[in-house]
Amino acid sequence: MEMNKHYFYVVECKDGTYYAGYTTDIDQRMKKHNEGKGAKYTRGRGPITLVFAQEFETKEEAMRAEYRFKRLKRPEKERLLAMESEERYVAAKKLSTKL
Template sequence: MESKCYYFYVLLCADGTFYGGFTDDVEARLATHNAGKGAKYTASRLPVRLLYHEAFSEKHEALSAEWHFKHQSRHQKEQFLTAHHVKWQGLSKL
């Protein structure tokens, strides 16, 4: 039996802001966001681009990662992305 994965992900919105989320299907969730149905926050900041995702075997771990990311300052979010070798500068002009 295959075990289920849960993901924490980070999007770059068209206005240059970051959005952190949780899902069990990253590609489907990204498509939902870009269709304007993913979240109120991203719906007015389209298109969005996937910058980062991390898999967890436990749902609560992915939700915790999302919660911690969302409660950081912009500077802390940038530090998180830099520490994970994610480049986002210059990408906001989607």
Template sequence: MASSEHYFYVLQCGDDSFYAGYTTDTLRREQEHNKGIGSKYTKARRPVRMIYKEVFGSRTEATKAEAAFKKLTRKQKEHFLKVRGTHLPSSGPDGI
């Protein structure tokens, strides 16, 4: 049976970079990334932690949100996360 919840999620990697993805099970997906089987990108940047997730009614909506996030600059991604209540460690003189 297919899941009716489709998630766009953002991980913060061990090197403080962001990874955006799509899943139907956020807990399983975070565990996969931390086991090194989630993606080539995160495998070299463990540990990762899920810092944001947003649920959508369809895969199409969730993957569109993922694609839009990936097009943002680092500063825009930080702003996106901040306005949605995600706490990020201070990474510069502006405290962003």
């Protein structure tokens, strides 16, 4: 039996705001967000762009990462995303294992 993958992800909305969430299927979740059927926050703010994704072994770990990210102030979020972009993350294809 294949184990589920759990992801924490961050998208940027067309208005420049960030939305962070949890999913087990990034492609499907991005599709839902862009169709206006994702989170209430992203409705009307599309199209959205995936800027970060991170894979975890458990749902709890992914949701803890989401919680920590949401508690950051905007400048801290931008620094973290810039650091991840430069060091480990390219075009939503390479998923890191640490936040």
